[in-house]
Amino acid sequence: MENNLVLYNTLTRKKEKFKPLNEPFVGMYVCGPTVYSDVHLGNCRTFVSFDMIFRYLQHLGYRVRYVRNITDAGHLEGDRDEGEDKFSKKAKLEQLEPMEIVQKYTLGFHDVLRLFNTLPPSIEPTATGHISEQIEMVQQIIENGYAYERNGTVYFDVDKYTNAYDYTILTNRKLDDLLNNTRELGGQDEKQGRLDFALWIKAKPEHIMRWPSPWSIGFPGWHIECSAMSNKYLGAQFDIHGGGMDLAATHHTNEIAQSEACNHVQPAQYWMHTNMLTVNGARMSKSAGNGFLPHELFTGEHKLLTQGFSPMAVRFFMMQAHYRSTLDFSNEALIAADKGYKRLMTAIELLEKVRPNSEKASSEFEINKFKTRCYAAMDDDFNTPVLIAELFEAVRYINAAYDGKATIDADTISALKDSMHIFVSDILGLDASAETTSTDNVDDLMQIIIKIRNEAKKNKDFTTSDRIRESLNAIGIKLKDSKDDTLWNKI
Structure with missing residues (x-):
């Protein structure tokens, strides 16, 4: 082989x-x-x-x-x-x-x-x-x-x-x-x-x-x-x-x-x-009082944390460091990883809504070179940090294509969907559906709020529309508008 x-x-x-x-x-x-x-x-x-x-x-x-x-x-x-x-x-x-x-x-x-x-x-x-x-x-x-x-x-x-x-x-x-x-x-x-x-x-x-x-x-x-x-x-x-x-x-x-x-x-x-784990640069240990149990990360019930983090966000955080490198835990690093994970997953969701914007012009994104670089990263002693960097190049392109600021064709959309599934889900093991929470109806609730906001915009009630966006942003929810739809994600 x-x-x-x-x-x-x-x-x-x-x-x-x-x-x-x-x-x-x-x-x-x-x-x-x-x-x-x-x-x-x-x-x-x-x-x-x-x-x-x-x-x-x-x-x-x-x-x-x-x-x-x-x-x-x-x-x-x-x-x-x-x-x-x-x-x-x-x-x-x-x-x-x-x-x-x-x-x-x-x-x-x-x-x-x-x-x-x-x-x-x-x-x-x-x-x-x-x-x-x-x-x-x-x-x-x-x-x-x-x-x-x-x-x-x-x-x-x-x-x-x-x-x-x-x-x-x-x-x-x-x-x-x-x-x-x-x-x-x-x-x-x-x-x-x-x-x-x-x-x-x-x-x-x-x-x-x-x-x-x-x-x-x-x-x-x-x-x-x-x-x-x-x-x-x-x-x-x-x-x-x-x-x-x-x-x-x-x-x-x-x-x-x-x-x-x-x-x-x-x-x-x-x-x-x-390699070993450190916390704010110091070796993690019970005696130092800086050790974490997994459930403390998930709930945020630890003196060094300001919030809880989902298991997939923590897994993403681990994948950001090479397995042979020291992994340093800190509240700030986990928050940054959480935002990065959500950005990655939001882009994958957006990809399902991206439509070809050109029948003749070729895509600006060279999908075959992208896949080659991703495999090269993994073939180099499972270098997940480099793989993730490549994935975020794709994220930038997906966001631009969704906003109509980059050329994309149907073949590239299909190939990107396959590639993101392979590298994000199959290999890195990041799967949003693997997480279960007590807020399974949040998406339904958000769709109601988005519908009310869209109706306000349609009636040119921009004061109400802006107030809804700002209020959601204040509690950590960001709305992303396009000509066809409005998506939301936690920030």
């Missing part, structure tokens, strides 16, 4: 031509949420970004198997499997069974992503549903000589692994630096090396979630679940592995180590990572 897609590979730290292992099939694995709390905005950005990537790969004609896991087995505090189990802690606080916690927050996660108009993954496996696969993988790693058991807990032997493979290949960090930043072994520590991490953990008496294994009654380490599930559904080698950049240094590094130790091959051809 011919394609011009080039994507940035974290593994090699450069852009590479996309060549799937088994065209036209593409295997893509994205680390999903740990469902013990509400999904945070950083998660949303990652999943919205990979939804866009999923959409574009499908648009190019690939048959994509998109696997996004659910972490519901519980893992301990910190990347090294230490401290208190988060699921047990939450279950005790809310006086619920751990799987009630899982169900509650999994449903909440799905509800939020539906609001963002994301497509469901092809497969959404859970860690608790794949305990046997994780045990089998741990057994194979032990047999291959890269893991050891101590008192019922199984550890990955990083020192042994580094003799045969590059442990820091994903981050290009120096092994000595990792060792210097890792705590010294205590007298009771079971690990042979400071960087060793748990593949299987013997459960303490108070630990709620536990399963039998050849080594102990226990539970899997955090990292092994993704290696086991990606291997089951995509094979030992697949095309794309994705997640947030915060996962690269430890979780994804350990995934690579586990998979290579088990299968002797690098699991994914391309590693892709979304």
